[in-house]
Amino acid sequence: MKNQNQPGLSPLGSFAFLYLSIIGVWVFSFPREVVRSSSYQGVWVILFTGLFSLVFFYLTTKLTMRFPRQTFSSYIPEILGSKRNRWLGRLLSMPIFIFFVIYFLFVISTNIRIFGEVLVSAVFHNTPLSAVIIMFLLTAIPAAMAEPYLLAKVNLFLLPFTLIPFLILFYAAFQRGEWVQLLPIFPIDWSTISQAIITVLFAFAGYELVVYIAAHYQNTDKAAKSHCFVILGVTFTYVVNYLSCLSVFGMDELKKLMWPPFEIAKETYAPMLLLERLEFALLIVWLVNVFACVSNFFMVLVRMIMDIYRFPSKASKVVTWILVPIIYAMAIYPKNFMSLMVWKGWVTMGHLTIIGINVILLVIAIIRKKKGSIKETGVEMK
Amino acid sequence: MLKRLFSSLMVISLFSGLLLGCWDRQEIEMRMAVTAMGIDLSKEGYKFTTAVPIPQLIVGGAGGGAGEGGNPVEFFSVKAKNLSEAGYKLETQASKVRFVGNMQVILFSEAVARQGIESFLDLFRRDPEIRRQLWPVVVKGTAENAITKTVTNMEQIPTNFIRDMLDKGKRVETVPDFDLGRLFVELSSKSRQAPLLNYIIAEKDKYHWEGIAVFKRGKMIGLLKDLEEINVLLQTRFGYKGRLVMAQCGEDHTNNISFLPSSFSREIKVTERPEIQVNVHVKGKIYEKNCSLNLRDEKNLSLIEKKIAATYKEAAERLVRRAQQEWKWDIFHFGDHVRAYHPTIWNRDNWWQSFPNIPIKIDYQVKINRIGMQSY
Known part of the structure; x- marks a missing residue:
């Protein structure tokens, strides 16, 4: 099972890929959303949402670890179908795939629109x-056409730049x-927190991509550890973002600020007048963030469609170009910011549904003792 | 191969063309940077005065710009009902596009401040160009005169004098650090609601920091001029070290000891009733002494410490009396402290109504670290 010579994602590469897929555009409005839904209990909300995501991410990882080197488009039919009637599994998994496609389209278009x-x-x-x-x-198009491990390398390259906002936020x-x-963060108000977790969950959406990208890991066994660090990293990012905005404002x-991290940079005096206005430094870095998130989702979407229809790898260009007008139309569709927020609610629902599906699939796989191995399925890597 | 390279180069150049964001292109020569804005009352509503520096007439070195006798700053005055109308009317007078991203100071005349400044803040919030670091100040008389009539010798652009003065004051902790961002936060926070803007008097050739304009929500309710009281306010609310404090050390009024605080800590205690007890610890050094008191004597030193503490305490009592009886408003941010550390009390009482009757005690402990040389 352990084959280090495969060209695939290292644990660090998978960390970068998933971390940047989760962070995305949400950091811009995150502190406001947290405060709106939970007033002073925000820290707890973020921590508990992180814990919640950690549990489900772990379960999803378990699912992918049962089928090393297989993407979800090949193992979902395997779980649902039987060996004799292969078409049954494909038929049963079709609604799930369609749901994935719609959800991914929503995530991509909302991200682009919000940015x-x-x-x-x-x-x-x-x-x-x-x-x-x-x-x-x-x-995002060239990124969407790229090979998964190449895009992960790009993510790894971009990761250090996304640490710059931390400096600005800490400084501010x-x-x-x-x-x-x-203050006050005590006493803990459980009913507020449990409601707020649902509204804040959108910010942790993105780790679903693991169901595809795990197939390209060098070593699936080590995945659980780097996945834990992904959620820890994301939670830490959000806590820093939230606390620094709250302490300043x-x-x-x-509650009144549209993009709090942006305003915080405006509020800050730049050291030694290096940059008169810090907000643009922040904006450039977040452009990188959003770009990584969108292209990761886009790439997985393209690959998924190709896998389902068993297209040759040359077809990625065609699929990408077909998807571009659809995403554009979806991104331009919401009338104003209010309806965009409704879309964001749908993204949360989609995220919840997908982690639900993953858990159910895991349970079915355990009950039916379905397990993949490299020998049986062959290596998908090129 | 070459064709492929060429086509990809074409695509890249096309993309980068779009990246430039040509819709928002703005020539720097074609815009005029507003550095200050003054707001006065008028019959139609308000009168807005803006100051725009003329780059050609501002000289950095030995150039003869000033010699030509031109004023390096151009003024525009319009009467309007609100800020957006003023902006629109301003466009009809100017040959360039107005740019407010460099605005440093907003001057409210005292009359406007007493009527309320909240109505202006909406546009300041909406316009992303407006800096949150600019200084809103209150001026005596009209803001128009303060902008147009004063010619400062130290600064070519007079309103930059105000900015530099306040920036310096903030750095040495002698004026409240109250920029536009803080004003927004203050008026939003339900437990604060007491902005303190700097109050400035315009003279012929300079500006003069007079004190602190005390606000109740968006309306000015009083002016704090006494330096000792300002000291107490800066210490209890902002945690600043404060300025110089003097204590008499001989029989004569001219025999004084000046004490300069170097470090400072405060501790606020709130009881269930509620009662507020503030313990302030100040450490510092003797800055000037013109009496023959021997400070090497432990007894004399503690006497002086007590005298300085008494000076502080007296001012604190005066200030608390003014806040509770004259203004009936929590200018110390005690309410914010109660909200943060005693949320049950905050939720139980209506703070703004009960504030005038809450017993407040501010106690000072002064320690002199350095007595310096015996020179008298």
């Missing part, structure tokens, strides 16, 4: 939204933050 909204409302007032969206899509909190604004002000 477009950030740019148009904060920097480019006169630039049409469609220009931003088209531009973004065009840059150090410069302008007040302890008083963070306080709860009531935070």
Whole structure:
């Protein structure tokens, strides 16, 4: 089972891929969403949501570990079908695949649209939204066509840059933050927290991609550890983001801010006037974040469609170009920011459904003793 | 191969063309940077005055710009009902696109401040160009005069004088650090609601920091001028070290000891009733002494420490009395402390109503670290 010579993702590569897929565009509005849903209990909400995600991520990892070197488009029919009637499994798994496709389309288009909204409302007032969206899509196309392990390498390359906002946030909190604004966090109000977890869960969506990318791991056995670090890293990012925004603005002000991390950079005096306005440094880095998230989802979507229909690998270009207008239409569709927020609710629901499906599949696989191995299925890597 | 390279190069150049964001292209020569804005009352509503520096007339070195007698700053005044109308009317007077991203100071005349400044803040929030670091200040008289009539010798652009003065004051902790961002936070937070803006008087050739304008929500309710009281406010609310404090050390009024605080800590205790007890510890050094008191004597030293503490405490009592009786408003942020550390009390009482009757005690403990040389 252990074959280190396969060209595949190292644990660090999978960390970068999944971390950037989760973070995405949500960091921009995250502190506001947390405060809106949970007032001062935000830290607990983030920690418990992280714990919740950790459990389900672990279960999903267990599922992928049962079928090393297999993507979900090949093992889901295997779990649901029987050896004699292979078509039965394919038929039963079709609704699941369609759901995956729709969900991925939603995630990609909401990400692009929200980032477009950030740019148009904060920097480019006169630039049409469609220009931003088209531009973004065009840059994501080469990434979507790329081989999975290559894209993971790109993710790994981009990862260090995404640490820059931490510096700015820490600096801002150090410069302008007040302890008083963070309190009181006790007593813990469980009913608020449990409701808030549902609304905050959207920010942890993205680790579903593991059902595809795990097939390209060098070594599936080691996956659980790096996956734990993914959730820890994401939770830490969100906690830092939330606490620094809250300490600077306080709860009531935070509710009124459209993009709190952006405002926090505005509030901060740049050290030694290196950059007069720090917010653009932040924006550039987050552009990288969103780009990585969108292209990861896009790539997995393309590969998934190709797997389901058993297209040759040359077809990735055609599939990508067919998807571009669909994503564009979906991204441009929401009338305003309010309806965009409704879409975000759907993303949360989709995320919940997908982790639910994964858990059910795991249970079925355990009951039916379905297990894949490299010898049986052959190696999918090229 | 060459064809492939060529086509990919074409695609890249096309992409980068889009990346430039040409819709928002703005020539730097074609825009005028507003550095300050003044707001006054007028019959139509408000009168807005903006100051725009003319880059050609601002000289960095020995150039003769000033010699030509031109004022390096151009002023525009419009009467309007609100800020957006003012912006629109301003466009009709100017040859360039107005840019507010460099605005450093907003001057409210005292009359406007007393009427309420909250209505202006909505646009300041919405416009992403507006810096959250700019200084909102209250000026005596009209803001128009403060912008247009003063010609400072130290700064070519007079309103930059105000900014530099306040920036410096913030650095040495002698003026409240209250920029626009803090004003937003203050007015949003339900437990704060007491902005303190810097109050400035315009003179012929300079500006003069007069004190702190005390606000109740968006309305100015008073002016704090006494330096000792300002000291107490800066210490209890902002945790600043505060300025110089003097204590008499001889029979004569001219024989004084000046004490300069170097470190400072405070501790706020709230009882169930509620009662507020603030313990302040100040450490510092003797800055000036013009009496013959021997400070090497332990007894004399503790006497001076007690005298300085008494000076502080007296000012604190005066300030608490003013806040509770004259303004009936929590300017110390005690309410915020109660909200954070005693949420049950905060939820139980209506803080703003009960504040005037809450017993507040501020006690000072002063320690002199360095007495310096015996020179008198």
